[in-house]
Structures are given as structure tokens and as C-alpha cells.
Amino acid sequence: MKLSHIEHIGIAVKSLETAIPFYEEMLGLKCYSVEEVADQKVKTAFFKIGQTKIELLESTDPEGAIGKFIENKGEGIHHIAFSTEDGVQKSLDELAEKGIRLIDKAPRNGAEGLRIGFLHPKSTLGVLTELCENPNENK
Numbered sequence: 001m002k003l004s005h006i007e008h009i010g011i012a013v014k015s016l017e018t019a020i021p022f023y024e025e026m027l028g029l030k031c032y033s034v035e036e037v038a039d040q041k042v043k044t045a046f047f048k049i050g051q052t053k054i055e056l057l058e059s060t061d062p063e064g065a066i067g068k069f070i071e072n073k074g075e076g077i078h079h080i081a082f083s084t085e086d087g088v089q090k091s092l093d094e095l096a097e098k099g100i101r102l103i104d105k106a107p108r109n110g111a112e113g114l115r116i117g118f119l120h121p122k123s124t125l126g127v128l129t130e131l132c133e134n135p136n137e138n139k
């Protein structure tokens with residue numbers, strides 16, 4: 001498996017309305033996209049810094065993963081996402097073969113048209129890890 005860069009860092013927030021101005025006014029980044037991902041019960045806001053994005057995640061359902069995360073741990077870093085050059089499926093298969101526990105056995109659709117798959121934090125030293133590929137990039 002070949003990872004090319006950190007695609008994004010996912011940060012759980014209670015309110016995009018509060019969080020977006022912090023990133024824009026305090027850190028000077030520009031929010032270029034707000035998108036609801038119904039599948040994951042979140043509303044996301046994206047900022048770009050170099051090749052990497054910051055993905056803010058606001059829960060749209062207390063029973064969703066972000067809703068539960070915030071209830072248990074409060075706001076904070078939720079996951080790190082690596083871009084894989086080999087494609088998500090191949091990378092997931094490779095890791096499963098090496099004994100890594102997967103949340104997703106097959107890629108699914110994430111925000112921004114990416115194909116994504118999550119690894120289980122119990123297998124990744126406590127860091128929820130996401131692999132992504134952009135199907136629109138040359139493969």
C-alpha cells in the first residue's frame with residue numbers, strides 16, 4: 001500500500017456555525033464547501049491548507065457516529081485520512097490480510113466525491129483512520 005499524503009483531518013464540532021468563524025477569523029483559512037453526508041449523519045465544512053484539508057463534522061443525528069463521539073468525548077480530533085495511491089479496496093484488502101480490523105470491508109462514498117474506508121481504532125493505536133481515493137484523479 002502506498003499512501004501519498006494526509007488527505008484531511010476530521011474534527012468533531014458541536015456547531016459549524018461556531019466552528020467555521022473560528023477557522024476563518026482566527027486561523028485565516030477559507031471555508032470552500034459545506035456538505036451534508038446523509039449516510040454518515042453529518043454536515044461537513046472543508047478548509048484547505050496545502051494539500052491537506054480540515055474537515056469539520058457536525059452531527060445531524062445524536063445516534064450517528066459523530067453525535068456519539070461528541071457525547072462521549074466532547075469536541076476534538078475525530079479521525080485522520082490518508083490518500084492511498086493503490087485504491088481503497090486494494091488497501092483495505094491488504095490491511096485485512098495483515099490482521100488489521102476494518103470498519104469498512106468495501107469502500108463507500110464520502111464527502112467531496114471521495115471513495116473512503118475506515119480502519120478500526122482498536123487496530124490502529126487508538127486513531128480512527130480513514131483511507132481515501134479520488135475516483136476523478138488519474139488512476
Ligand code: ZN
Pocket residue numbers: 008010055079081130
Ligand atoms: Zn474524513
